[in-house]
Amino acid sequence: MLILLTNDDGIYAPGLMAMERALRQLGQVYVVAPATEQSGVGHSITFLRPLVCKEIYDGNVRRGWAVEGSPADCVKLGVFEICPQRPDLVVSGVNGGLNAGINVLYSGTVAAAIEGAFFGITSIAVSLEYDEHAQFDKAAGLAARLIAQILELKGSEAQLYNLNMPTSAMNTKPEVRVVPMDVVRFGEHFIKRKDPKGRNYYWAASDPVTPVRDRETDLTALAQGYVTLTPLQYDMTKQQMMSAMKQWDLRT
Ligand code: MN
Numbered sequence: 001m002l003i004l005l006t007n008d009d010g011i012y013a014p015g016l017m018a019m020e021r022a023l024r025q026l027g028q029v030y031v032v033a034p035a036t037e038q039s040g041v042g043h044s045i046t047f048l049r050p051l052v053c054k055e056i057y058d059g060n061v062r063r064g065w066a067v068e069g070s071p072a073d074c075v076k077l078g079v080f081e082i083c084p085q086r087p088d089l090v091v092s093g094v095n096g097g098l099n100a101g102i103n104v105l106y107s108g109t110v111a112a113a114i115e116g117a118f119f120g121i122t123s124i125a126v127s128l129e130y131d132e133h134a135q136f137d138k139a140a141g142l143a144a145r146l147i148a149q150i151l152e153l154k155g156s157e158a159q160l161y162n163l164n165m166p167t168s169a170m171n172t173k174p175e176v177r178v179v180p181m182d183v184v185r186f187g188e189h190f191i192k193r194k195d196p197k198g199r200n201y202y203w204a205a206s207d208p209v210t211p212v213r214d215r216e217t218d219l220t221a222l223a224q225g226y227v228t229l230t231p232l233q234y235d236m237t238k239q240q241m242m243s244a245m246k247q248w249d250l251r252t
Helices: 014-023 071-082 101-105 108-118 136-153 218-223 239-246
Strands: 002-006 028-034 053-058 061-067 089-096 122-128 160-165 176-178 188-194 200-206 227-231
Touching: 002 014, 002 071, 014 028, 014 089, 014 136, 028 071, 053 071, 061 071, 071 089, 071 108, 089 108, 089 136, 108 122, 108 160, 122 136, 136 160, 136 227, 160 218, 218 227
Parallel strands: 002 028, 002 089, 028 061, 089 122, 122 160, 176 227
Antiparallel strands: 053 061, 160 227, 188 200
8 A cells, every 4th residue: 555644744743753654554655745844824735936845864764755835735746746656545644733623624734635635545634632742653553553444444435534632542542433523713812012113913822712512523522532533525515505596596
């Protein structure tokens, strides 16, 4: 099995290295990752400037390809130019920080997996709750074990998944919950300050999110210490509006 591995924390991120080691148990791994951190860039792509791509070596061992672009750029280049054949699987992570709730839509980690799904390749985004001393090796091992099972169980069609692991799951034998993505707005505000020249500037700050407790979502399950797995789709069409709107007599 050929696996294309990327992330949004950059090619030198410890989560990426841990994921590479763990995925070697499942197949041949090609690493194509951003040269610098791209967290929060979402599904941006580079087309107004050239996409510089350099092979990165650790001594004499090639670690992968560093791309001066976004996570989605990395998947495109990986599939079109770098992998010797079409990858069987795209993995993005392990991200340092959860990608749950509406953060899924800001996430470069998830965008890379979505890009893989655009190619019809089964893709999975993998994230670990942010911790200064994050146990990426444990997280990557757990993710690789789950990925192997997902590939066994998923059926023949290509699928797109979002996997999140809370810090607490690193020291227990955690349960996995299949849950929908939450859509609650994150608590956030701007701090207004003045720079040395007296100009106003704003700095985005975040507050803890309080998901609605009337249904289990990725956010509620993660808060309870579960590992969460969410099947995703990128077709944003609101299907239930289609038949009613087809009847509209729109005039030009
Ligand atoms: Mn990140």
